[in-house]
Amino acid sequence: MTRQDPASALLALDNQLCFAVYSAAHALNRAYKPLLAQLGLTYPQYLALLILWERDGQRVGEIGARLMLDTNTLTPLLKRLEAMGLVARRRSAEDERQVLISLTEKGSAMRARAAAVPPEIFAATGCSLDDIVRLRTELAALRERLDAGSDAR
Amino acid sequence: MTRQDPASALLALDNQLCFAVYSAAHALNRAYKPLLAQLGLTYPQYLALLILWERDGQRVGEIGARLMLDTNTLTPLLKRLEAMGLVARRRSAEDERQVLISLTEKGSAMRARAAAVPPEIFAATGCSLDDIVRLRTELAALRERLDAGSDAR
């Protein structure tokens, strides 16, 4: 795995944490794709719905804060969910700048079908629940440190 | 974190391993971006170069196998690297179907500058080397199990 000069070990693909995260994310996406395709959803659309299923009627910015995505990503995504009839978008009455996203009947109903997805993914990971919790916790901590560092500069 | 009905805990965003991986990947990308911008590279372009710096003159398919990316992603990416003058693309003489990617002088020279990137990222993660190795190993194992499962069906 290591080579002769120091730069080689440093730059070896398989030594990169980032590549491990990057490729695991793609692998997870590949695992989700056939399951979500049955619901007609993409993975980011599924994430947005997870947030709305937790609490309906959130602002675009609130959803973005949870997903760490800006409106340049979310606005088109939410418009697609609206076009599918899953959510409604309306300007807030108190503050006309804000856009409130609320689930339609159809969007709420999809929650029951979506509940079948996590167990399938859990099985596909082949991890114990402990493994999952630990890995999740470590990744959340990593993300937090990375984001804190980028804020600082 | 858990709610009253079972679907709530199952579907809570913060309980999803996939979201932890997804958001950690984005956070890492955000950390890399300013460093790679100094080299004029995107993150996937950097990954392709890592592979060529390990061994020059690989086929598109070989690079794709390492990155788990197909030619629909790689061909345009490699053409952009070619347009930047970092790599050359030529058909193999033995097998005209294959396209060999080789580093230009400029592409090889960039390796020295790129060696500055991993230490910066390592610092930004705030992880110990042990943490990194462990996390990397677990993620590689997860990816492997996920990909093995998707092959099976």
Add this chain to the structure above:
DNA sequence: GAAGGATATATCGCGCACGATATAATCGCA
């Protein structure tokens, strides 16, 4: 050596991510 299948790469379309910029509403403060 011609036909059919397999292999390697390329092309196209769509949906993210995200930097940069725009627009409109609200707030702060003189």
Add this chain to the structure above:
DNA sequence: TGCGATTATATCGTGCGCGATATATCCTTC
């Protein structure tokens, strides 16, 4: 009250990922 600054969302352009399809080369088998 009015005006500059801030805030919330939207728009635009570029570069991935990836499913679907195309094209060209090679390999096999008769």
